[in-house]
Amino acid sequence: MTPRDxxxxxxxxxxxxxxxxxxxxxEQTRSDGYRPDLIADAELRDQxxxxxxxxxAAVSAGGLESPTHPSWQATRQLLNSIAESRATAGFAxxxxxxxxxxxxxxxxxxxxxxxxxxxxxxxELWHATTLIDRLALQTMESTLEARERVIARQxxxxxxxxxxxxxxxxxxxxxxxxxTLDSARTQVVMESLLQRIVETGAEVAIIDITGVPTxxxxxxxxxxxxxxxxxxxxxxxxxSGIRPxxxxxxVHLGVDLSEVATKSTLADAFRLALARxxxxxxxAPARERR
Amino acid sequence: xxxxxxxxxxxFLLVTIQVDMHDRLAMQLQDxxxxxxxxxxxxxxxxxxxxxxxxDSFIGRMIANIAAMARILDAQTVVxxxxxxxxxxxxxxxxxxxxxxxxxxxxRGMTLLRSLLDEAAGVAHDAIADSEDADVGAxx
Numbered sequence: 107m108t109p110r111d112x113x114x115x116x117x118x119x120x121x122x123x124x125x126x127x128x129x130x131x132x133e134q135t136r137s138d139g140y141r142p143d144l145i146a147d148a149e150l151r152d153q154x155x156x157x158x159x160x161x162x163a164a165v166s167a168g169g170l171e172s173p174t175h176p177s178w179q180a181t182r183q184l185l186n187s188i189a190e191s192r193a194t195a196g197f198a199x200x201x202x203x204x205x206x207x208x209x210x211x212x213x214x215x216x217x218x219x220x221x222x223x224x225x226x227x228x229x230e231l232w233h234a235t236t237l238i239d240r241l242a243l244q245t246m247e248s249t250l251e252a253r254e255r256v257i258a259r260q261x262x263x264x265x266x267x268x269x270x271x272x273x274x275x276x277x278x279x280x281x282x283x284x285x286t287l288d289s290a291r292t293q294v295v296m297e298s299l300l301q302r303i304v305e306t307g308a309e310v311a312i313i314d315i316t317g318v319p320t321x322x323x324x325x326x327x328x329x330x331x332x333x334x335x336x337x338x339x340x341x342x343x344x345x346s347g348i349r350p351x352x353x354x355x356x357v358h359l360g361v362d363l364s365e366v367a368t369k370s371t372l373a374d375a376f377r378l379a380l381a382r383x384x385x386x387x388x389x390a391p392a393r394e395r396r
Numbered sequence: 397x398x399x400x401x402x403x404x405x406x407x408f409l410l411v412t413i414q415v416d417m418h419d420r421l422a423m424q425l426q427d428x429x430x431x432x433x434x435x436x437x438x439x440x441x442x443x444x445x446x447x448x449x450x451x452d453s454f455i456g457r458m459i460a461n462i463a464a465m466a467r468i469l470d471a472q473t474v475v476x477x478x479x480x481x482x483x484x485x486x487x488x489x490x491x492x493x494x495x496x497x498x499x500x501x502x503x504r505g506m507t508l509l510r511s512l513l514d515e516a517a518g519v520a521h522d523a524i525a526d527s528e529d530a531d532v533g534a535x536x
Contacts, residue, residue: 300480307500334492335483340476340499 114220115234119162122216129212130154137208139201145192153188158209160184161241182244189248193256199249206242210235269295271302278379279308280372284317292328296335303341310379311336314372316347326361333366342382344368346375400425402432408509409433409471412444412502417451422458429462433469439516440509441466444502446477456491463496472512473497476505 119126131154134140145153160181167177185206192202213234221227269291274280281299285291299311313329315321321329333343346369348356356363369375380387398421403410409432411425433441443463451459459475466473476499478486486493497512499505 296484297480300483303500304480309500309504331487335480335487338475338483338486338493338498339478339480340501340504 113230113233114217115230116162116166118213118216118220119158119165122220123158123162126209126212126216127151127155127158129215130158130209133208133211134205137204139198139204141197141201144195144197157181157184157188165237181241185241185245186248189245190252193249193252199246202249203242203246206238206245210238213238265291265294269298271298273302273306273308274312274376275380275383275385277307277309277383278312278376279303279306279310280312280314280376282314282317282372286320287318287325287328289324289328292325292332296328296332299332300335300339303336303339308341310342310344310382312344312346312372312375312379314347314375315345315352316349316372318347318352321352321355323359323361326356326359326363330361330363330366342367344375344378346370346372399428402428404432404436404438407438407513408440408442408506409436409438410442410444412447414447417448417455417458419454419458422455422462426458426462426465430465430469433466433471438471439513440472440474442474442476442502442505442509444476444505445482446479446501448482449479451482451485453489453491456486456489459486460491460493460496463493467495472509472516474499474505474509474512476500476502 131151134150134154164175164177164181168175188205189202192205193199214231217227217230217234221230270282272280272282279299279302281295283295287295299313302308303311313332315329318325329345333345336343344367345363348368348370367375367378369378377387398415400411400413400415400421403412409429411429413425415421429441432438441463443459445459448455463473463475474497475493478498497508499508
């Protein structure tokens with residue numbers, strides 16, 4: 107291994123920076139991941155120049171051994187932002203990694219020009235390749251993180267979207283639940299329902315589970331919790347939309363829903379809610395209808 | 397020493413918790429309220445906890461206990477104005493206040509208390525225990 111103070115890599119990076127940049131850009135435009143439709147050539151050049159300058163500074167500052175050295179901080183941040191912007195722009199992760207990896211060839215060529223001793227050259231190459239590999243890995247990680255953040259945000263959006271609390275009548279709220287219920291979703295559902303009860307002063311809330319595909323003990327328990335919490339605040343809950351299979355499952359599981367009013371359809375539940383709030387429904391006489 | 401005031405309004409006792417409950421205050425309230433119910437022969441107790449934003453397991457249990465004790469002393473008890481966060485916490489703690497009646501705000505709570513007492517005046521005692529909250533608002 108070359109001791110860090112005798113390595114020529116920092117000086118090569120500095121001396122030949124313009125040459126390296128041109129070779130790197132050329133290498134990138136030749137690679138499979140080159141997408142002029144996603145990133146303009148000028149921007150690509152800017153990104154490459156910035157990254158090269160930053161890497162060169164980091165190597166000169168003593169971060170030759172590994173990219174975890176503090177001198178790489180700025181480079182890592184730069185890579186993170188590049189990876190993030192590329193992930194948003196729609197680059198494949200492999201293309202983003204190739205962006206960094208394609209720096210190898212130019213650096214190897216530059217080293218070959220400057221180092222004559224074969225043993226020495228092998229050491230230098232090894233150093234350079236390790237560094238670039240780790241930078242590429244870092245880029246991959248940032249890309250994945252950026253994607254995961256997008257997924258997490260979409261998941262949150264979906265949570266918000268899928269739990270609307272609608273007002274059916276004065277003092278009657280309905281909560282049509284659609285999709286699988288898990289703990290996180292039930293928490294959101296519960297909170298938004300209770301919040302709306304406070305805001306509207308509703309006396310009755312109808313939880314409609316027509317769109318819930320399966321009810322297991324966990325889901326049933328979540329439902330009971332929601333109903334109990336609403337009751338503690340002074341509102342009655344009615345559960346509607348229980349399909350025959352689900353009724354069978356609930357009984358087989360031994361879940362006790364006897365404390366909760368249940369109706370098979372939302373219409374039945376609405377009728378009950380109207381009765382409880384003191385409204386009555388009836389058909390208008392024929393002559394008043396059109 | 398700090399105390400939570402208990403107001404007498406006709407045959408009702410009104411307790412509004414306007415400060416952060418701490419353990420000693422809750423114990424004090426429990427003693428005071430049971431004494432007052434016994435002394436005044438109140439028929440209904442309304443506990444408003446709309447200003448209570450946070451509960452721990454102890455305060456939750458004290459609220460349940462106070463309400464249960466008032467009920468045993470033959471006073472109808474209504475807890476009003478529970479905040480969503482408090483309701484969720486109580487449910488998660490398993491304190492479902494079984495048998496305690498609840499209402500959204502003091503006004504509804506008073507209406508509920510009155511109708512409970514009217515019912516109690518007309519019907520025998522065991523019938524009250526069986527009656528549903530639901531029948532109250534039905535406007536019969």
